[in-house]
Ligand SMILES: *[C@@H]1O[C@H](CO)[C@@H](O)[C@H](O)[C@H]1NC(C)=O
Ligand SMILES: *[C@@H]1O[C@H](CO)[C@@H](O)[C@H](O)[C@H]1NC(C)=O
C-alpha cells in the first residue's frame with residue numbers, strides 16, 4: 121500500500137516479467153496489485169501465454185464506485201474469461217478487504233468484511249480450462265449492440281461529475297423506467313432500465329467517460345456506468361456510496377467501445393457482488409436475469425483502451441495504487 125514513490129527500490133523492471141507454471145489442472149500465471157490495470161503483464165499472460173487461472177496476491181485499497189477489490193477483480197475475470205484467485209490483504213483501517221475466487225461467469229466465493237479483522241478461508245470448485253468449458257460465457261463483441269441502435273432520447277440536462285479525477289458526463293434517471301443515452305467523445309452509452317420503485321430520496325445517473333485517466337498512473341479509459349449518487353444533490357454523483365434501497369426489475373447497459381477490453385461490474389448495496397444475477401450478451405449488452413435481489417450501487421462497463429496509453433516509463437510494476445492519498449491531499 122505504500123505510495124509508489126517510496127517503493128522505487130522495487131519498481132522498475134527493465135522488462136516486465138511474465139511468470140507462468142503448468143499443473144495437471146491447467147496453466148497458471150501470476151501478477152500483483154496495479155499490474156491488473158495494464159496490458160503487460162496481465163493481458164499478455166492471458167492472450168499470449170494462454171493461462172487458465174491467474175494467482176493475484178494484492179494489497180488493494182478499495183475505491184468506490186469502480187475500483188473496489190471484489191468488484192474490479194471479479195470483473196477482470198469475466199472480461200478476460202479466466203479464473204482469478206485474488207488474495208487481498210485484510211486491514212480495515214486502511215480499507216483493504218476483499219478476496220475472491222472468480223470464474224468467467226461470476227464469483228464462486230468471495231469475502232468482503234469491513235467489520236472485523238478476522239481472516240477468511242475461501243474454497244470453491246473451478247473449471248481447470250475455463251475457455252474450453254461449456255459453462256463459460258462466449259466471447260463478446262462489446263460494441264455490436266450499441267453501434268446498431270439509434271441514440272435513445274437525449275437528455276438536455278447533462279452535467280459533469282468527477283470520479284477519481286475523471287470528468288464524467290451524466291444524465292439523471294428521472295423516471296421509474298425508460299431508455300437513455302449519454303455520450304462523451306467517441307463513447308455513447310445506452311441504458312434501458314426499470315426500477316421496482318422510483319424513490320424520492322435516491323438519485324441514479326447514467327454516465328460516460330472517454331479519456332486518459334491521470335491520477336496515480338496514466339491509463340486510457342472508456343466507461344459506461346449506471347450509479348447511485350451519494351445524495352439527491354447532483355453534485356455528489358460519483359462520490360463513494362455504500363448503501364442503496366432501489367432494486368431494478370431490468371437493466372441493459374451497452375456502449376460504443378473502441379476497445380475489446382471491457383470489464384463488467386455489478387455491485388449491490390453493502391458492497392456485495394451479484395453472482396449469477398447478470399450476464400453479458402455476445403452483442404455487448406450487460407443485462408440482469410431477474411429483478412436484482414438487492415438494491416443497486418452500480419452497473420458498469422469498465423473499458424481499458426491499452427493502445428491509447430502513454431508510454432509506461434514511470435509506472436510501478438507490482439505497486440498497489442494508493443488511491444486514498446490523492447483524495448486526502
Ligand atoms: C493495518 O494498517 C495500519 C496502518 O498501516 C497498521 O498500523 C496496522 O499495523 C495494520 N494492521 C495489521 C493487523 O496489519
Ligand atoms: C425502451 O426501449 C425498448 C426497446 O427498444 C422498448 O420496448 C421500450 O418500450 C422502451 N421504454 C420506454 C419507457 O420508452
Ligand SMILES: *[C@@H]1O[C@H](CO)[C@@H](O)[C@H](O)[C@H]1NC(C)=O
Nearest residue numbers: 351352353354355356357359
Ligand atoms: C450540493 O453539494 C455541493 C457540494 O457537494 C454544495 O456545495 C451545495 O451547496 C449543495 N447544494 C445543495 C442544494 O445542498
